Amino acid sequence: MALALGTGAILLVVLLWELVRPTFKGALTRVRLLWSLRRSASPRLGYDPGRERRAELRARALLRSCIDERDWAIYRDLGFLRVWGGHGDDRRTDRRSMGSPIVQRASYAYLIYPHKPLVAYVPQTGALLNEYCVAFPDLSRPYGSSRLPDSDDVLAKWMALTADEHRLIADANMHLPGRQVDPGRVRRDLLRLARWERERAARDPRAADRAGAGADPRGADLASTDPAGSNLPDASDRAAADRAYADVRGADADTLHA
Amino acid sequence: MKLLRMKPGHGEIVLAEGDVRVPEQERELIEAFRRELDAGMWAAVPTETPGSRREAELVKSFAEVPREAERVIFFPRAAGGAGR
Numbered sequence: 103m104a105l106a107l108g109t110g111a112i113l114l115v116v117l118l119w120e121l122v123r124p125t126f127k128g129a130l131t132r133v134r135l136l137w138s139l140r141r142s143a144s145p146r147l148g149y150d151p152g153r154e155r156r157a158e159l160r161a162r163a164l165l166r167s168c169i170d171e172r173d174w175a176i177y178r179d180l181g182f183l184r185v186w187g188g189h190g191d192d193r194r195t196d197r198r199s200m201g202s203p204i205v206q207r208a209s210y211a212y213l214i215y216p217h218k219p220l221v222a223y224v225p226q227t228g229a230l231l232n233e234y235c236v237a238f239p240d241l242s243r244p245y246g247s248s249r250l251p252d253s254d255d256v257l258a259k260w261m262a263l264t265a266d267e268h269r270l271i272a273d274a275n276m277h278l279p280g281r282q283v284d285p286g287r288v289r290r291d292l293l294r295l296a297r298w299e300r301e302r303a304a305r306d307p308r309a310a311d312r313a314g315a316g317a318d319p320r321g322a323d324l325a326s327t328d329p330a331g332s333n334l335p336d337a338s339d340r341a342a343a344d345r346a347y348a349d350v351r352g353a354d355a356d357t358l359h360a
Numbered sequence: 361m362k363l364l365r366m367k368p369g370h371g372e373i374v375l376a377e378g379d380v381r382v383p384e385q386e387r388e389l390i391e392a393f394r395r396e397l398d399a400g401m402w403a404a405v406p407t408e409t410p411g412s413r414r415e416a417e418l419v420k421s422f423a424e425v426p427r428e429a430e431r432v433i434f435f436p437r438a439a440g441g442a443g444r
Contacts, residue, residue, distance in 0.1 A: 153369055153370075154369060156371070157368075157371040158371070159371070160370070160371025161366070161372070164364070164371065164433075167406075168406040168416070168433075169414055170413060235440060236440060238366075238435055238436040238437070238438055239436055239439060240366070240367065240368050240436045241400075241436070242399075243368065244367055244368055244369060245368055245369030245370070248368060249368055250367075250368055250436070251366075251368070251369075251371055254366040254372070254435070257366075257433075257435075258366065258435040258436070260416070261404040261406070261416035261418070261433065261435070262402070262404070262416075262418070264415035264416050265404055266418050269438075270438055273438045273439065273440055274438070
């Protein structure tokens with residue numbers, strides 16, 4: 103009797119082992135694989151906040167060395183850049199404006215945020231026009247990510263916009279305002295920008311004069327004419343801006359928002 | 361002249377540096393320039409207008425780089441970002 107029970111117990115254990123063995127071997131293989139991956143993974147591929155911080159500091163220094171002092175101050179204080187529309191064309195001067203740069207007549211401008219779409223707006227009224235979604239992914243992913251540091255992303259957009267606005271806008275995906283950037287945030291940023299410019303002009307009027315084409319009283323106009331900060335475009339805003347954009351996009355104004 | 365490249369997780373790196381008036385150094389600059397363009401990068405030269413306004417100029421060959429330029433900055437080409 104005891105012999106029969108013992109034999110049965112041994113058979114039961116062997117059968118159970120045969121049932122469990124594939125699952126056990128698979129689990130063991132996975133554990134070994136994970137362990138070897140963890141050991142072989144280069145530490146430089148992981149997210150390193152210190153490295154990213156150093157990269158951002160370097161990027162800020164490069165940005166500062168490339169843009170106007172006034173633009174740098176805007177970015178430092180407010181966290182975004184403003185670029186006038188038609189910037190790439192303003193190397194030409196306009197006879198009607200007696201040789202002053204075309205930027206003086208810019209009817210639209212862009213806000214550049216890090217890793218956000220460009221936001222086009224009408225400086226005189228603050229009406230938002232479009233978002234232009236554009237990215238500069240580094241597909242070599244040197245540290246596992248294709249994202250440039252924030253300030254490098256801003257500088258890349260600034261360089262592309264000031265050098266060849268048409269090309270950049272053609273490469274971008276156009277959306278109506280509010281798709282990725284909160285219109286309320288843009289509205290607040292435009293008011294902050296207007297306030298910033300007023301305060302700077304009050305502190306040092308000569309600095310505003312020295313800024314030349316970069317200085318623009320339209321920011322103050324925006325705040326004074328639109329104290330509620332309403333950026334909802336009216337029909338005339340939209341039509342005027344569309345005409346300006348038709349030139350940039352190489353498309354009819356009627357088709358811009360189709 | 362310095363050739364700089366924006367790099368994720370690092371900021372800019374110096375790819376090459378030299379004097380364009382020295383033929384050997386110019387050759388090295390041209391080779392580095394071509395390598396980056398072949399890798400699909402855009403090249404921009406920060407410039408300053410006569411009115412002291414700063415802007416940039418995109419260049420497609422080393423011949424387009426102004427001789428007096430101090431820096432050429434390479435950055436990944438633009439791609440339409442995806443909607444959310």
